[in-house]
Amino acid sequence: MKILTCTQQKEADAYTIANNNILSINLMEKAASLIADEISKRWDRSHRIVVFAGAGNNGGDALAVARLLFSKSYPVEIYLFNIKGTISEDCMTNIQRLQQCGFTDYHEISNAFEPPKLTAEDVVVDGLFGSGLNKPLSGGFASVVKYINASNAQVVSIDLPSGLMGEDNSNNLRTNIIRADLTLSIQLPKLAFLFPENEDIVGEWKTLDIGISQEFIAQADTPYIITEASEMSQLIKPRKRFAFKNNFGHALLIAGSSGMAGASILAARACLRSGVGLLTIHTPVCNHDILQTAVPEAMVQNDVHELYFAEPVDLDNYQAIAIGPGIGQEEETALATFDQLADCYIPAVLDADAINILSSHRNYLNRLPRRSILTPHIGELERLIGRCNDSFDRLTKAKELAAYLQCYIVLKGAYSTVITPEGKFYFNPTGNPGMATGGSGDVLTGIILALLAQGHSQENAARLGTFVHGLAGDIACRRTGEISLTASDIIAALPEAWKELCETK
Numbered sequence: 001m002k003i004l005t006c007t008q009q010k011e012a013d014a015y016t017i018a019n020n021n022i023l024s025i026n027l028m029e030k031a032a033s034l035i036a037d038e039i040s041k042r043w044d045r046s047h048r049i050v051v052f053a054g055a056g057n058n059g060g061d062a063l064a065v066a067r068l069l070f071s072k073s074y075p076v077e078i079y080l081f082n083i084k085g086t087i088s089e090d091c092m093t094n095i096q097r098l099q100q101c102g103f104t105d106y107h108e109i110s111n112a113f114e115p116p117k118l119t120a121e122d123v124v125v126d127g128l129f130g131s132g133l134n135k136p137l138s139g140g141f142a143s144v145v146k147y148i149n150a151s152n153a154q155v156v157s158i159d160l161p162s163g164l165m166g167e168d169n170s171n172n173l174r175t176n177i178i179r180a181d182l183t184l185s186i187q188l189p190k191l192a193f194l195f196p197e198n199e200d201i202v203g204e205w206k207t208l209d210i211g212i213s214q215e216f217i218a219q220a221d222t223p224y225i226i227t228e229a230s231e232m233s234q235l236i237k238p239r240k241r242f243a244f245k246n247n248f249g250h251a252l253l254i255a256g257s258s259g260m261a262g263a264s265i266l267a268a269r270a271c272l273r274s275g276v277g278l279l280t281i282h283t284p285v286c287n288h289d290i291l292q293t294a295v296p297e298a299m300v301q302n303d304v305h306e307l308y309f310a311e312p313v314d315l316d317n318y319q320a321i322a323i324g325p326g327i328g329q330e331e332e333t334a335l336a337t338f339d340q341l342a343d344c345y346i347p348a349v350l351d352a353d354a355i356n357i358l359s360s361h362r363n364y365l366n367r368l369p370r371r372s373i374l375t376p377h378i379g380e381l382e383r384l385i386g387r388c389n390d391s392f393d394r395l396t397k398a399k400e401l402a403a404y405l406q407c408y409i410v411l412k413g414a415y416s417t418v419i420t421p422e423g424k425f426y427f428n429p430t431g432n433p434g435m436a437t438g439g440s441g442d443v444l445t446g447i448i449l450a451l452l453a454q455g456h457s458q459e460n461a462a463r464l465g466t467f468v469h470g471l472a473g474d475i476a477c478r479r480t481g482e483i484s485l486t487a488s489d490i491i492a493a494l495p496e497a498w499k500e501l502c503e504t505k
């Protein structure tokens with residue numbers, strides 16, 4: 001699913017009106033009827049609906065919602081803020097429609113505002129500003145926002161919480177943005193919904209299909225895409241009847257150190273559960289017996305060192321390599337890692353300590369093999385790119401790094417993001433907060449390694465691996481709940497996740 005900017009959303013509206021034989025006012029009515037349905041599904045008539053409308057089309061939507069709920073016998077009150085004395089045409093039509101249906105509890109505010117008393121039983125419909133917001137809210141509008149936020153009322157925002165910019169909020173004041181419980185976004189989500197710092201502002205969000213031109217959306221140029229299951233299932237290659245293990249690649253995993261055998265076990269098990277033909281784990285001597293016992297399907301190759309990775313491996317027999325889980329950050333390990341990567345001609349995934357080693361040896365950064373995949377979480381990424389002000393800033397800087405290194409970055413977290421060297425952002429929709437637990441990242445590394453070894457491109461391996469990792473986490477979570485979920489539970493759910501994805505159309 002594409003994410004359009006607010007500017008593109010306006011173009012999409014205009015294109016739909018011009019080409020799909022629909023009037024602007026009818027598009028608004030369609031949006032309003034879906035919003036009214038959503039509200040009446042969640043709140044019954046015992047709740048007062050208090051509508052705050054602006055003078056633009058977001059306000060027009062809100063007035064139409066008010067009329068539709070009034071016609072369903074909800075108690076409705078409207079406050080329309082007409083400060084400049086200019087009301088959009090469709091908003092004006094909706095004022096007239098309200099009058100025609102005998103609605104009277106309507107207050108138009110042009111300067112002083114006597115706010116209504118709001119209680120926890122009230123439902124506020126926030127239609128002050130939508131995609132037309134062109135600067136952060138201030139003055140009287142900021143006061144209204146603060147008043148609504150200070151109340152206990154439930155808040156439903158139309159299109160996006162008023163005051164929130166669709167993409168970049170780095171110059172915005174968080175106190176001047178509506179905090180919604182539910183955001184009903186017109187047609188597509190906004191980029192800002194996917195940022196952790198906006199979770200409390202956006203609340204639960206849902207998109208409403210109002211019939212915006214699919215033709216426009218298909219040709220719209222956007223770097224922001226939410227990955228879909230159907231797209232990922234098409235990447236899975238069916239196995240031939242006469243297949244043998246060499247068809248699915250031989251993967252090399254360099255992982256583990258003294259006291260960190262677990263990371264290598266988790267990555268190895270996840271790799272084996274993701275279709276790899278053969279797996280060799282290169283690990284220090286101290287982990288040999290543990291790995292042979294814990295992962296009997298894998299071959300174990302000893303490093304020269306007893307406690308940590310110290311000598312690079314000949315890559316001739318392998319189709320892909322992953323390096324990092326639990327390798328530690330000894331200087332000898334760092335040098336071995338750089339030696340290993342210097343001559344690396346097979347697809348590579350770098351995780352955890354391999355990324356930390358890069359951060360502490362920045363002069364080696366530009367020697368990274370092109371098209372490598374780095375899988376940092378926010379902390380690991382910021383050790384590479386410096387501290388970021390917010391998510392938009394972080395994505396912007398991560399994109400610059402991906403372009404500079406010509407690498408793929410999988411930024412882990414809610415909506416894990418695959419950032420390509422070409423500057424595309426693929427947001428992953430699967431996964432849950434239970435997966436924020438030690439070892440979860442090692443599992444992802446193992447999955448991506450398996451996919452690379454099987455011949456998937458770096459982009460597809462990163463996207464598909466991230467998707468199936470989250471899907472397995474969701475399946476596991478149904479059994480364990482978020483609190484008890486462990487990385488091993490994610491691995492245990494991988495078979496079902498792969499099966500489910502294979503069956504997705």
Ligand SMILES: NC(=O)C1=CN([C@@H]2O[C@H](COP(=O)(O)OP(=O)(O)OC[C@H]3O[C@@H](n4cnc5c(N)ncnc54)[C@H](O)[C@@H]3O)[C@@H](O)[C@H]2O)[C@@H](O)CC1
Binds near residue numbers: 025132134135137
């Ligand atoms: N036919 C259409 O175009 C449709 C539009 N829809 C709704 O229309 C919305 C967009 O409507 P508009 O383009 O009228 O824009 P808004 O209703 O978001 O904003 C209206 C006006 O607010 C003013 N403004 C912007 N920033 C301000 C600030 N910081 N302080 C004070 N005033 C400010 C601007 O002059 C702008 O024209 C969408 O979010 C959606 O809710 C939907 O009804 C779907 C159909």
Ligand SMILES: [K+]
Binds near residue numbers: 058157
């Ligand atoms: K709004």
